[in-house]
Amino acid sequence: MYKKIIAAIALGAIAVGQAKAQSSVTLYGIVDTGLAYVHNSEGQSSQWRMAPSNLSATSWGLKGTEDLGGGLSAIFQIENGFDGSNGNLATAGRLFSRQAWVGMATPFGTVTLGRQYDPLTDLEQGLTADTFSGWFATPGDIDNYDSSARFNNAVKWVSPAWNGLTAEAMYALGGVAGATGSGQTWSAALAYSRAPFNIAGGYLHIDNGNANVGQRGTSTSDTLFNTPINAAYASARTINIARVGANLVLGGFTVGAAYSYSQYASDAASTYAGSEKYHNGSIFAQYNFTPAFMVIGAYNYTRALGDSSAKYHQINVGTDYLLSKRTDVYALAGYQHAMGDNGQGPAEASIGSYGIPAGKSTQEAVVIGLRHRF
Structure with missing residues (x-):
């Protein structure tokens, strides 16, 4: 794996060196790491820990475009995620875990093929507090608010902007012989922007694998079952x-x-009956005192219905200060209170999308960090 990483970096350097002979090739990246204190972590009272990827996922990538003439361009992007605290891959065994796609830009929209984000992530996520930090996401990221899931084998179309309106659609092929729909994903979203107002919404369907043909949990989607909040419904x-x-x-x-609104539907191979449903609502406010200094606060409420009865209240605050155009320092704090039952027992707290189970009904966390873009 390390040989593959070294080879990929070498190829990237060659590509950047040849960029002048082509249309455009860019090497880019982010390193974001902080120091965190967590009260109630995996059943323990307190924990000091390194906390990577707080405002942005630590990653590096290559992207490029080639002008083919006639309004057509070939485009690509490959992006690796890694842990800034120890250098390990963010996803074991997957070099380009964040994105890996190739496509064509045309006057009628852009078509891309490969491992990609879904349309809701592209169009709706940036209008929420998640654009600042995944600490502000839905508890356990049960609705993919913070892109815990990316999608393999995906074909995506992105429209041109029409008077402020943008559309996207995606279909990811399950690839299971004899069962076309097993493991498939499809999604569509719309966004409208007319200053000072912006709105977007859409739908995401994930097939979690056909237990009769393949294996339950084998899907084009990455897993959303990363915390006790929804682990009972894997x-x-x-x-x-x-x-x-x-x-x-x-x-x-x-x-x-x-x-x-998220629905986890069961069948005869599931370990629970009926459907587990989650309603989540959030609000936020952000103020930029200067172009270099901002503060943000948010509240998130999640309610489970169906198989379980959990409720989650979450409050987050954060601030960020730019030291330069590429480097900033930040501080984050979060509190969550869980009540009811999560399908496995008493509901546990787990702030945002960071997947630290409290082992208790409450969790508090504070982090200070440094981010650099290149």
Whole structure:
């Protein structure tokens, strides 16, 4: 694996060196690491830990375009995620875990093929507090608010902008012989932007694998079952997610709200009956005192219905200060209170999408960090 990484970096350096002879090739990346204190972590009272990827995922990548004439361009992007605290791959065994696709840009839209983000991530996520940090995401990221899932074998179309309106659609092929729909994913979203107002919404359907033909949990989607919040429903037949988000930008002041509905549907191979449903609502406010200094606060409420009865209240605050155009320092704090039952027992807290189970009904966390872009 390390030989592959070295080879990829070498190829990237060659590509950048040849960029002048082609249309465009860019090497880019982010390193984001902080020091965190967590109260209630995996059943223990307190923990000091390194906390990578707090505002942005630590990653590096290559992207490029070649002008083919006639309004056509060939495009590509490959992006590796890694742990800034120890250098390990963010996803074991997967070099380009974040993105790996090739496509064509045309006057009628862009078509890309490979490992990609879904349309909701592209169009709706940036209108929420998640654009600042995944610490602000839905508890356990049960609705893919913070892109815990990316999608393999995906074909995606992105429209041109039509008077502020943008559309996207994606289909990911399951690839299971004899069962066309097993493991498939499909999604569509719309966004409208007319200053100072922005709104977007859409739908995401994930097939979690056909237990009769393949294996439950074998899907084009990465797993969403990363915390005790929804771990009881890892045997779900399908996951269906609808999300909508909007914000209003008035000078240095931004306010926004989002809502999602997630359904984890069962079948005869599931370990639970019926459907588990989650309603999630969030609000946030952000103020930029100067172009270099900002603060943000948010509230998130999640309610489970169906097989379980958990409720989660979450409060987050954060601040960021730019030392330069490429380097900034930041601080984050979060609190979550869980109540009811999560399908396995008493509900556990787990702030945002960072997957640290509390082992208790409450969790508090504070982090300070440094981010550098290149």
